[in-house]
Amino acid sequence: EIVLTQSPGTLSLSPGERATLSCRASQSVSSNYLAWYQQKPGQAPRLLIYGTSSRAPGIPDRFSGSGSGTDFTLTISRLEPEDFAVYYCQQYGNSPSTFGGGTKVEIK
Amino acid sequence: QVQLQESGPGLVKPSETLSLTCVVSGYSSSSAYYWGWIRQPPGKGLEWIGSIYHSGSTFYNPSLKSRVTISIDTSKNQFSLKLSSVTAADTAVYYCASQRSIYSYMDVWGKGTTVTVSS
Secondary structure, eight states: OOOEEEEOSEEEEOTTOOEEEEEEESSOOGGGOEEEEEEOTTSOOEEEEETTTEEOTTOOTTEEEEEETTEEEEEESSOOGGGOSEEEEEEOSSSSOEEOOOEEEEEO | OOEEEEEOOSEEOTTSOEEEEEEEESSOTTSSOEEEEEEEOTTSOOEEEEEEETTSOEEEOTTTGGGEEEEEETTTTEEEEEEOSOOGGGOEEEEEEEESSSSSOEEEEOOOEEEEEOO
16 A cells, blocks of 8 residues: 655644645555645544645645645645645555555644 | 535444444435545544545545445435554544545545543
């Protein structure tokens, strides 16, 4: 199975700053089928990005995804207070689908 | 708008079978969608358990395949998860979710239900 490694484990930033989150796969992700989710405490994950770079309905354009093959990035251009959360990547191009360990974006 | 709601016992004894149900509203479970289960142990990441198509075709994570059964009841618009021979390692929040295909992201999630395995 494909192992996804997210870095950093924790990102300490201030509102208004840019956040760059990395997701690295142990082997190439088929068709770049890579998604990103946001999870806040006590809540279910929420889909942000699918297909590496397509935003889910209702997701603000400050969220963007990029990458290909084994290296993927989620960028939040300017952090809003509601963006502080844990972010997970998921590959769904190869079975079994797998998730990364998460990156926590916390207020500095 | 699809909505999903998990239900089931919050406490299961070791070696017993965990059983959960996910009720689908706002969409027919007999439509061409896949319906999946994902879990999250306390303080840890997410693990895909398996998914089912409306026709009843199932797809399981090989790491859990020997203990997992997912079924669907389209007449009740719900699908279910059974996980046998549970141990403390199966303690987690269990989510149900919808997928457009087996090779797809999870676009709608239930709120999750906590299951603790303890005697």
